[in-house]
Amino acid sequence: MARPPPNPLYILRGSGDVVNTLHFCCDGQGPSLLYSGSGSGAIHVWNLTTRRPERVLESHSGNSVIWLQALKESSTLISQGRDMRMCVWDLSEGRGAVTDALFTGSVGFCQCSLLETQPGSTLLAHPTEHMEEVSVVEMKSWTQVCTLKPDLKLGMLMCMKMWQAESGPVLCAGYEDGSVILYDVSHRRLFSCLKAHTEPVMCLDVDVCRQKGVSGSSDNILQSWTIDDQRNLQMHGSVQLTNPGVSSARVRADGKILATAGWDNNVRVFGWKKLKPLAVLQHHTDMVNSVAFSDHQDPPQRLLAAASKDQRITVWSIYSES
Amino acid sequence: ASAGSKVPVRLQAGSCLRTLSTSRDPREIANSLSTLTRFLENGEFTRLHYTHTLQALVSARSCQWFSSSSDDDEVRRPWHEFVFTGPPDQTLLVLLDTISSTDECAGLDRCVSVLEKFLSVGRLEALLWSRCKVGGVCSDSSQLTETVVGHLAALPSITSNRLHTKTPDAFLPQQYYPLLATNILCMLEKTCQALRDGQDCSLGFVAQLLGKVCMQGYSSFIFETLVPRLSSLTRTDPLWQRVIQKLLEKIPERCMESVITGLIFNLRGAAAVSRLMGNLVVTNKKAQFVLTYKLVLQQYQHPTRLLKSLLGYLALNAERRPLLKQVLQSVCQVWCNSSAIKHTCVEQQLYVSKALLLCVALLNLSEIEELREEMLQCMLGGVQCRLDSNIERIRRMGMVVGECLSHRLDMPGSQLKFKYEPDEEIIELKSLMESIPTKDSEESEPEHQSDDTSRLQPESETSLTQSVTSQSGRDSDSELDSDDDLTPYDMSADQEKKKSAPPRYVRDCLEALMSSNDAERVELSLQAAEGLLRKNVKATQEVSVQFCKVLLHLDDRYNTEGFQVLRQNAMVALTVTDTKPVVEYLTTEFYSLNYSLRQRLDVLEVLALSAQELSEPITNKHTGAQPIAAVAARDQSDDITHWRQIVETRIQSKTRRISKSATQMVKAVPNRYASVAGSFIFPLLRNYDRSQVTFDLLGTDHLVLGRLLHTLGLLMHLAVNAPVASQMGRALLDFVWAVRFHTDQMVRRGVMFAVCAVFLSMPSDTLLTDLSDDLMETRAWLADVAENDCDTDCRSLAVQGLILLDKNLTTQLQLPDVET
Secondary structure (H helix, E strand, O other), rough: OOOOOOOOEEEEEOOOOEEEEEEHHHHOOOOOOEEEEEOOOOOEEEOOOOOOOEEEEEEEOOOEEEEEEEEEOEEEEEEEEEOEEEEEOOOOOOOEEEEEEOOOOOOOOOEEEEEEEOOOEEEEEEEOOOOEEEEEOOOOOOEEEEEEEEEEEEEOEEEEEEEOOEEEEEEEEEOOOEEEEEEEOOEEEEEEEEEEEEEEEEEEEEEOOOOEEEEOOOOOOEEEEOOOOOOOOHHHHHHHOOOOEEEEEEEOOOOOEEEEEEOOOEEEEEEEEOOEEEEEEEEOOOOEEEEEEEEEEEEEEOEEEEEEEEEEEEEEEEOOOO | HHHHHHHHHHHHHHHHHHHHHHOOOHHHHHHHHHHHHHHOOHHHHHOOOOOOHHHHHHHHHHHHHHHHOOOOOHHHHHHHHHHHOOOOHHHHHHHHHHHHHOOOOOHHHHHHHHHHHHHHHOOHHHHHHHEEEEHHHHHHHHHHHHHHHHHHHHHHHHHHHHHHHHHOHHHHHHHHHHHHHHHHHHHHHHHHHHHHOOOOOHHHHHHHHHHHHHHHOHHHHHHHHHHHHHHHHHHHHHHHHHHHHHHHHHHHHHHHHHHHHHHHHHHHOOOHHHHHOOOOHHOOHHHHHHHHHHHHOOOOOOOOHHHHHHHHHHOOOOOOOHHHHHHHHHHHHOOOOHHHHHHOOOHHHHHHHHHHHHHHHHHHHHHHHHHHHHHHHHHHHHHHHHHHHHHHHHHHHHHHHHHHHHHHOOOOOOOOOOOOOOOHHHHHHHHHHHOOHHHHHHHHHHOOHHHHHHHHHHHHHHHHHHHHHHHHHHHHHHHHHOOOOOOOOOOOOOOOOOOOOOOOOOOHHHHHHHHHHHHHHHHHHHHHHHHHHHOOOOHHHHHHHHHHHHHOOOOOOOOOOOHHHHHHHHHHHHHHHHHHHHHHHHHEEEEEEEOOOHHHHHHHHHHHHHHHHHHOOOOHHHHHOHHHHHHHHHHOHHHHHHHHHHHHHHHHHHHOOOOOOOHOOOOOOOOOOOHHHHHHHHHHHHHOOOOOOOOOOOOOOHHHHHHHHHHHHHHHHHHHOOOHHHHHHHHHHHHHHHHHOOOOOHHHHHHHHHHHHHHOEEEEEEHHHOOOOOOHHHHHHHHHHHHOOOHHHHHHHHHHHHHHHHHHHHHHHHHHHHHH
C-alpha cells in the first residue's frame, strides 16, 4: 500500500483575499521570505521562520497583483498589477516605497518574465496593449530592446518565460490557441512554433539545464516538450490529469519534480523525467492559482508553496529528503 | 509301452507320496521328490495325477518333513522343480484352494510363500502361454477354463479373504495386477513371434481374463501398465495392431464395456485409440452401443480427454464417420430436450454440451451442410430452454454452446452473440471448438509427449526463463531514465470533481431523485440517501413511503456506478427507520400490477436485508440510526460524562479484580425484528395464487417464486425465538406444501431452504403438534428428495432438513422421560 499523501508543513493565513502569485526569496542573506500578491493589491512579505507576515505593501491602487519577483542583488521587488502598471519597490532597510513604475497597457492576465543577464543589467519581458505582442525592455532605463510578435494569428499572449542561452536571451511564449513559440530575443526572430494544446496555454516553465519545458492548459493534458540543438520545439511526453485546468506549473531547480496548480483545488506533483504522477496534495477548498519552489541553497530545506483562491497559502515539504 | 507303464505311474506316485508323508530321512525324501519330478514329462501323470500329488504334498498333514528340513538344499531343489515346472494352471488352483481352505498353521505360511515364488518366477506367463498355444491345454472343458480365469482374476481377493492383514504385498491389487499386465504383455509378444513363425494362437483365454479383471473394477491397474506399451508397439508394427484388435474382438460381450472404458481412459489421443481398436466399433454391436451411446449420453464422470479421444476415434476413419453423425444426432436430441434440462444434473449437461461441441468441431463442412437443419433446431430449442433456466451455470452453458454452434453453422448475419463474464468452464467449452485445427499435429506426433515430457519440460522452462531475463534486461535499460527513485504517494483520493454539491436534507434528496435531469445530481443524491435517511429519523418518517416508491421505480438512467447497491441500501435504510408503513407498502406492491420481475426481486431483497438488520443487536456501526435528539443531548452533557469516564477508568485501574470473567457482560437489547416479523411474512403469503396479467407466480415467473421462497425462509429464520414464530412457521409450511413438487430446481431449493428454516426456528413442541398429521408424509417426502432429486443442492438441503426434523423429534420425545 502506498504511503498516504503528506499534509502541509504549515499554512499561511490572513492574506485577506485571493492569493494570485508567490515568490520565494531564501538566498541566505537575512531571513527566508515568501512574497505573495493578492487580489486586493496587497503584497505580503511572509517570514518563513516566524510564519507571520513581516509587512504588507499596499500597491496598484487596490487592483489585483498578478506577478511578483525580487531582484537577486539589491532588495528590489518588481510587481505587476491589473492596473496595467509594473512597480519597482525598494525594500532595503525597512523601506517600502515604489521607486519606479512602467505603464504596460496590457489588460490581460499574462505574467511578465525577468532576466538578469549580468549584475546591474536586467531585461524584462512584458505584455503590451497589443494582445499578442511581447515587449522586452531594459530595466534601468526602460529602453525597449525589441518587440516580438508572431506572424500568424495565434490569439492572446497567455504566459512566457525568458532565459539566457549561449547565443543570447531566448523567450518562450504560450498563446491562446494552444501554441508555444520560441523567440530569439537578440535577433528578434522566431525559432520555432509548436501546437502543444488545443486549448489556451495557461502556464509554462522551462528547465534550462535540460532544454526541456512543460506547459499546462485549460484542458486536462499536461504537455512536455524539448528544445533541440537547432532550437526546434518538439513534443516529448504528456500526462492526462483527472480534472482539467492548470493555472501554474513549476519545475524544481534540481530537475527532479514538477508541481502544478490545478483548478480542481489540488496541487499535483510529477516526476520531471517522465511525468510520472507522484502525489496529489489535497488541502485547498478552491482553485489553486500558483505554485512555487523555494530557492534554498540547501536541498532538504527546499519547500513547495501553493497559493489558492481560498485565501490561503500552503507550504509543503515533498521529495526533499535526498 | 504306455499300457505297461500305466499301472506303475499311478502306483509309483502313490508309493512316493507314502514315503514322503512318513519318512524322516532327507535323502529318501529327496529321492521320492526327484522321482515325482521325472514323472512330469509323462503326459498322463501331469493330466491326471499332478493335482492330487501336489494337494497331498502341500496339505497340512504332510508338512512336518518339509518344515523340519526346510534348510536342506537337497530336499528343496527337487521340491521346487516339482512345483515350478509342473502344469502352472493346476499348481495355481491347488495353491489357491489350499490357501482358502487351510487353517492358520505353518502349512498356510508355506503355501503363501510358494505362491509368492510362483508369481515371481514368471509362472503366470507360462500359464497364459500354455492356454494360448493352439493344440496346447486349451482342449480343456470350458468349465475348467472359467475356473482358472476366475482364480487368476480374483487372486488378491481370494488370498486376502484368508490372510487378512497378513497378506503379502505381492498379492495386493496394486502389485498383482500390474504384474499380471506385464505377463500378458510378454505372452502377447510371444504370440506375435509365434504368428511370425507361422504358428496359430488363440487369444480367447487372455481376452476372457482381461474382461474378468476389468469387470471386477481393476481395469486402471491393468491398463496403466499395459496401454502405454501397447500404444507404442502398435505405432510401428501392424502385426501388433492386428493381435490387439483380435484380442479386443474376443472379449466376452458382458465385459466389453468395462474393458473399452478402461482402455480409452488410459489412452492419449484419438490416433492411439484407432490403432488399438481398429474398426471394432463398426463390427461389434456391444462396443458400438458403449462407445456411441453409453459413454456419451449415459455416463458423465469421464474427463474431457476421454470424450476427445472417443469422438476423434470415430472421426478418423471413413467407415466410422457415419457413427459420428449418429452420435451428433442423438446428442442434439438430448441437448435440446427441455425435460432433460430440468431432470438431469448440471454436470451431466456440461458433459453433453462438451460432447456436442466436440462432435460439431470434428465434422467437416459438407457433413455440417447435411445436418444443418437438425443442428439449427437443436441450437434454437436448446438455447431457449437454457435461457429460461433459473440457474446461471445452465444459462451460460446455453449461451456459449449457442454461440459456438451458430459460429460453426456460419449463418451470414444471424450469428448468436451473448454477453457474459468468461470463467474457467466457459473458456474450456470454447477451447473445445478451437482445438480442431491443431488436431492434425496432435495426431502426427502422438504420445511421444507422454514419454518425453520429463525431458521436454526442462527445455521449455529454460527458454521461458531466458525470455524472462532478456525482458527484464530490456526493462532495466529503459528504467535508467525513469522517475522510479521517487516512490509515489497514494493517489486514490484523486477523483473527478463534482460540479454540484450533495443534498443535505431528506426532502432535497427526494426531490432530486424524483425530478432531476442532471445525472450528477441524481448520482450524488443516491449516494447521500442512505446516510441522510439514517441520520434524520423524523424527516424520514414523514416521507418514508413516498421515498420508497420513488426508489422502487427509479431507473438507472445515467449508468450510475453501483446503482443497484446504492438504491438497495437506501431502501433498506428506509425500511429499518420506518418499518411498519414501508413494509406494508413493499409487501402490497410485491403482488400488484405492472412491476418488472427485477422490481419484485428487489422488494424481496430489501425485505430480507432489512429483517436481517433489524434482528441484529444495535452496534456502533449504525450510530447514525439513533435519533438526532439523543445525539444533541449527549453533546450537552459532554463534559459531565467526560469526568465521569475519567473517574471510572481511574477506579478500574486501581481496583484489583479477583475474577476476570464478569467484566465484559453482553448487554441484552430488544430484538427490533421480533415485534414486526409478522408484518413481513404474512402479506407475502396472502396472494400468491392470484394470477395476474403481468405476474404469474405459479406459472412462468418461477424465478420470482424461487426467490420468494428463499426470502420467506430467511424471514422465518430471523424470527427465531419471536413469539409469532410458530404461527409463521405453520403458515409457511402450508404455503410450501403446495409447491413442493415444482419442476424448477430453483423453486425446489427455495422450498427446501424454507422447510429447513421452519425446522430450525419453530419451537419443537409446536412443530410436532402442528406437523403431527403430516409428519410421516413430510419425512417420506424429504427422504425421497434427498435420494432422488437431480439437483445436488436440493439433495443436501433435504438431508439437512431430515436431520433437523429428527433432532426436533428426539428432543421432544426425550423431554417427558427427563421430567418423570
